[in-house]
Amino acid sequence: MHVALMGTICSGKKIFANILKDEYGFIVIDLSAIFCCDSSIEPMEWIKEHNPHFEAAIEAISVQKEADLHDCLTPNEQQRIDSDAYSPIISKNTHRVTDSETSEETISIAKKFDFSGKEEKEDQKEDQKEEEESKELTLITPEENKESIKALFPKKFPKDYYLDEESQIRVEQITTKVVRIIKDYRKLDFVIYPVVDLSLWDSLLLTCYHLDSPLKMRYNSFKEKYGEDIELMDFIELEDDIVFKSKYQTWKMDKYQERIKNHYVTDGTQEDLKRKIIEFNPVNEEMIRPKWPTYFMRLAHIVSSRSNCIKKSVGAIIVNENQQIVATGYNGTPFGFENCYEGGCSRCNDFNNKQGENLDLCVCIHAEENAILMASRVQTDGCSLYVTLHPCALCAKFIIQSGIKKIYYYEDYNSKISRSILSKMKIPVTKIDPYH
Numbered sequence: 001m002h003v004a005l006m007g008t009i010c011s012g013k014k015i016f017a018n019i020l021k022d023e024y025g026f027i028v029i030d031l032s033a034i035f036c037c038d039s040s041i042e043p044m045e046w047i048k049e050h051n052p053h054f055e056a057a058i059e060a061i062s063v064q065k066e067a068d069l070h071d072c073l074t075p076n077e078q079q080r081i082d083s084d085a086y087s088p089i090i091s092k093n094t095h096r097v098t099d100s101e102t103s104e105e106t107i108s109i110a111k112k113f114d115f116s117g118k119e120e121k122e123d124q125k126e127d128q129k130e131e132e133e134s135k136e137l138t139l140i141t142p143e144e145n146k147e148s149i150k151a152l153f154p155k156k157f158p159k160d161y162y163l164d165e166e167s168q169i170r171v172e173q174i175t176t177k178v179v180r181i182i183k184d185y186r187k188l189d190f191v192i193y194p195v196v197d198l199s200l201w202d203s204l205l206l207t208c209y210h211l212d213s214p215l216k217m218r219y220n221s222f223k224e225k226y227g228e229d230i231e232l233m234d235f236i237e238l239e240d241d242i243v244f245k246s247k248y249q250t251w252k253m254d255k256y257q258e259r260i261k262n263h264y265v266t267d268g269t270q271e272d273l274k275r276k277i278i279e280f281n282p283v284n285e286e287m288i289r290p291k292w293p294t295y296f297m298r299l300a301h302i303v304s305s306r307s308n309c310i311k312k313s314v315g316a317i318i319v320n321e322n323q324q325i326v327a328t329g330y331n332g333t334p335f336g337f338e339n340c341y342e343g344g345c346s347r348c349n350d351f352n353n354k355q356g357e358n359l360d361l362c363v364c365i366h367a368e369e370n371a372i373l374m375a376s377r378v379q380t381d382g383c384s385l386y387v388t389l390h391p392c393a394l395c396a397k398f399i400i401q402s403g404i405k406k407i408y409y410y411e412d413y414n415s416k417i418s419r420s421i422l423s424k425m426k427i428p429v430t431k432i433d434p435y436h
């Protein structure tokens with residue numbers, strides 16, 4: 001699993017990465033100084049300097065994986081590895097995503113990899129050239145580098161680092177190198193932070209999380225890291241420049257909204273973040289690829305966006321045993337009728353009516369009803385229904401009559417009658433939250 005952390009300045013990305021390392025055995029790739037790097041340093045050297053644990057971690061985890069595969073797996077799990085190409089297996093302290101290739105291969109790749117920058121034979125010439133060039137450079141130690149970052153941040157931020165052409169080229173070079181490393185070790189678990197422009201990471205299937213915490217706490221944390229003398233207004237200006245003026249797309253949430261699997265909003269303390277991370281389970285395999293119920297319930301929410309009802313948007317999907325969609329439906333007035341939100345249904349537009357009241361006066365057709373009407377019993381018999389709101393009593397009758405055998409819903413509905421009708425018919429009704 002490859003996790004990317006995004007978010008506001010000093011929102012806790014480093015803490016998050018270390019929790020993934022300690023609790024789930026991830027390898028951390030720290031790119032936090034990516035904007036301030038000396039442009040003369042070779043990208044691989046830069047990565048190694050800022051991630052001194054990196055080489056050893058890859059070796060140790062590769063060996064650990066080999067041992068775990070033989071010691072911890074039940075026959076069922078072993079079978080899953082063979083049958084499901086991207087099924088992660090989570091054990092006590094080691095999160096492992098494995099595929100059909102053997103772990104011997106992982107180790108041999110790990111051993112073959114030379115951190116001097118000569119990963120592949122065909123690149124040797126080019127790398128030798130790079131090596132010769134880098135000999136002429138004076139490499140700075142991580143400590144010196146930290147000091148130089150400290151000195152540079154308050155003074156030169158942001159224009160020299162977030163806005164200039166040269167820094168953009170460096171970010172692209174280092175990102176390309178990191179992508180290549182992760183691809184070489186794709187079976188190991190990596191957490192990368194901060195990820196500044198998702199378009200640079202397109203060739204990896206990254207699981208992205210976004211973090212935010214209170215401004216005051218982030219400001220204090222920034223001062224601790226980079227210099228006591230920065231004023232609050234300078235910090236605000238810096239962040240505004242990054243969010244609203246930068247060429248990088250880190251915080252352009254509108255573009256990457258759907259790729260972010262969770263937003264962690266914390267009170268800024270390490271304890272709060274840790275509790276929220278463990279509660280959410282960021283290494284859940286559904287974060288890589290959703291299971292069918294999650295997938296269909298998310299689709300049902302998209303279907304609900306076509307609703308024209310002023311009271312509530314509901315979406316429904318009928319799926320057959322082969323996980324094929326038979327029909328979709330959303331709620332609203334009948335074909336040709338004025339839309340509910342434009343006044344088409346007087347019952348919905350009378351706000352004295354509460355949920356489930358006076359439904360006999362309602363012109364709107366319910367989402368499940370529409371989905372069932374769009375198909376026929378020939379198609380719906382034996383199917384499952386995914387609906388964003390628990391069915392009402394009327395829809396419960398239609399569901400039974402259409403031969404639907406299973407119901408998944410997201411939000412509760414105030415109807416004892418529909419629950420008792422469905423339970424009388426022994427139709428399993430399961431509440432699911434596709435976002436957790």
Ligand SMILES: [Zn+2]
Nearest residue numbers: 309340348364
């Ligand atoms: Zn309506």
Ligand SMILES: [Zn+2]
Nearest residue numbers: 366391392395
């Ligand atoms: Zn209904």
